[in-house]
C-alpha cells in the first residue's frame with residue numbers, strides 16, 4: 001500500500017477515542033523477509049504499523065485468544081475480513097466488538113522462495129512496485145514480485161475486504177501475467193491421475209513433523225481440543241509415521257470443508273514447506289458445486305457440513 | 319592428535335570406504351531444504367553454502383517417534399536398535415554441541431537412557447565448521463562457535479582443495495588413522511579460516527546475569543507481553559537441537575509402547591487429567607521455554623541450553639525471535 005499513514009492514523013484514532021482497547025496489525029520483523037504480528041494498546045505505537053508482502057499470518061487467528069467482550073481493531077486484508085465473517089457465523093467472535101480496517105492486499109510473498117532465488121543470504125528486502133529489491137551484504141539483486149506471490153494469493157478470487165468498518169486505500173488489480181508463470185501446485189495436482197495424486201500427497205505428508213503450526217496459524221482451527229490431541233478415545237495414530245501424518249492431513253482438511261477461508265496461512269507457517277491448501281480448495285469447490293455454499297459470501301448461512309437442524313430430511317446413515 | 323587431510327578429489331573415495339562398516343548419515347538436498355539422512359553415495363552430500371538443515375539431526379539419537387517395546391505373549395521385546403555403527407557426517411558445531419548437552423540428560427552413567435545410549439555408543443560425529451556463519455546463528459555468543467568442538471569426534475575445516483580433518487577423540491582418531499597428515503601451511507590456513515568465521519560485532523552473552531534477570535522476571539507480566547503473538551505450535555521446540563521433551567503413548571492395537579517428541583509450547587503438554595493446567599496460557603509456556611534454555615540449563619550444567627543455531631528464529635511463523643525476547647525480558651543482549 002502506497003500511503004499507509006492513513007491506516008496508522010485510523011488506528012490511532014480508534015484507540016484515542018476509545019472505540020477499541022487494542023489494534024492488531026503487523027510491525028517490521030527482526031530478520032529480513034519477515035514481519036511480526038503486533039498488539040497495540042497505546043496510540044504512540046501505531047507508528048510502527050506496516051503492511052507488506054512479508055506479512056504472512058492471517059491476523060484473525062489472534063482473535064481466538066482474546067475475550068469475546070474485548071473491543072478490538074484489526075487491520076483486515078480480504079482474507080482476514082473473510083475469516084472474521086466465518087468466525088462470526090460460527091459464533092466465535094462478537095462482530096459488534098470488532099472494528100475492521102479494510103486495506104488492499106497485493107499478494108503475500110513466499111520468503112523461502114525469495115531466499116532460494118537470492119545469490120546469498122538476504123540481509124535486507126524491500127518491495128518496490130512490481131519488484132523486490134534485495135540486499136545481500138554489499139550486493140544488490142532485483143526480483144520480479146509476481147514470481148514470488150504464494151499460490152493461494154495467485155488464485156485469489158476475492159480481493160475486496162468484506163463487511164469492514166472503514167476501507168482505506170484502493171483495491172488495484174494484480175497484473176499476474178500468469179501465462180509466464182509456472183502452474184500453481186494446486187493446478188498441476190488437479191491435472192494428475194489418481195495414482196499420481198496419491199503419490200504427491202504421500203510425498204508431501206511424509207515430511208510432516210506434526211508441529212501443528214498449520215493448525216495454530218489457521219483462523220478457522222479454534223477447537224479447544226483438536227482431534228489429534230484427544231486421548232480417550234484416541235482418534236489417530238500418535239507417531240510420525242505415514243499412518244499418523246496422513247490421518248492428520250486428511251482429517252484436518254475435512255474439518256475445514258466449507259470453512260477454510262483459503263488464506264494459505266497454514267502453508268506459510270509450515271516449516272517443512274508442505275503443500276496443503278490444494279486439499280481444502282478442492283473441498284471448498286465441492287461445497288460450491290454441491291451446496292452452492294461459499295465461505296464469507298453470506299452473512300448467515302452456516303457451512304453445510306457444520307450445520308445441524310432438527311428438521312433435517314435426511315437421516316444419518318451408518 | 320595429528321590433524322589429517324582429505325583432498326577434495328579423494329573425498330568420495332574416503333567416504334565410500336566407510337560404507338562397509340558404517341551407515342553414513344549426512345546433509346542432502348530435499349524439498350524443504352537441507353535434510354540429514356542416510357546416504358548411499360557421497361555425491362548426495364550437500365555441504366556448500368552456510369545453511370544448516372531445517373530439521374535438526376538430534377533425531378539420529380532421539381527419533382521423533384520410536385517404539386520402546388512390544389508386548390508379546392506377556393514378554394517385553396525391545397526393538398533391535400542401531401545394529402550397525404553410524405557416522406553422522408557434516409553436523410554443524412551448534413548441533414554437535416547440542417548432542418553433547420543432551421548427553422548430560424540421557425547418557426549419565428547412573429541414569430542411562432538405553433535407547434539414546436546405544437545409539438550414541440555406536441556413532442561417530444564428524445562436524446564441519448562454518449567458514450561464514452549462517453544467517454540467524456549466534457553460536458559464538460552462547461559458549462560455542464562456528465568451529466566449536468563440543469560433541470564432535472572429528473572437526474573438519476574446508477580449505478581450497480582439501481578438507482582439514484582434526485580428530486578430537488580417540489574414536490575419531492582411529493577412524494582417520496590411514497589418512498595422510500596435514501602439513502603446517504594447511505594447519506595455518508585452517509586456523510585463519512576458523513578465526514575469520516566469527517562475526518566481530520557479536521558479544522558473548524552474560525549467562526549468569528541473564529539467568530539472574532530471568533528469575534527476577536519470573537512473576538512479572540513481561541511473559542505475556544513477549545508471547546502475545548505466539549501461536550503455541552511445535553516449530554521452535556521441535557526444530558531446536560537441544561529440546562528433548564517426549565511423551566509416552568501406548569499404541570494398544572499394536573501392543574506397542576512408543577515415545578514421541580512433545581513440546582512445552584503445546585497447550586495439552588501440561589494439561590493434567592483433572593483438567594487443571596499449571597501453565598494455562600502461552601505466557602507460562604513461553605516462560606518455561608526461555609527459562610529452560612537460559613536459566614535451568616545454566617543451573618544444572620553451567621551452560622546455555624541454547625546453542626545459537628537460529629532455527630527457531632528462521633522458522634517461527636510469527637517471527638518471535640529468542641534473542642529479542644531474552645533482551646526484552648532481561649534488557650541484556652544475546653548476540
Ligand code: SF4
Pocket residue numbers: 207208209210211212213214215269270271272273274
Ligand atoms: S505445519 Fe507442516 S510439518 Fe507442521 S503439522 Fe502442519 S503440515 Fe505438518
Ligand code: SF4
Pocket residue numbers: 215220221222223225226227228251252255256
Ligand atoms: S483440525 Fe479439526 S479438530 Fe483440530 S483444531 Fe482444526 S478443526 Fe479442530
Ligand code: SF4
Pocket residue numbers: 547548549550551552553554555583633634635636637638
Ligand atoms: S515457533 Fe513461534 S509461534 Fe510457534 S510456539 Fe515457537 S514462538 Fe510460538
Ligand code: SF4
Pocket residue numbers: 554557558559560561611623624625626627628629630631640
Ligand atoms: S533455542 Fe533456538 S537458537 Fe537456541 S538452540 Fe534452540 S532452536 Fe537453536
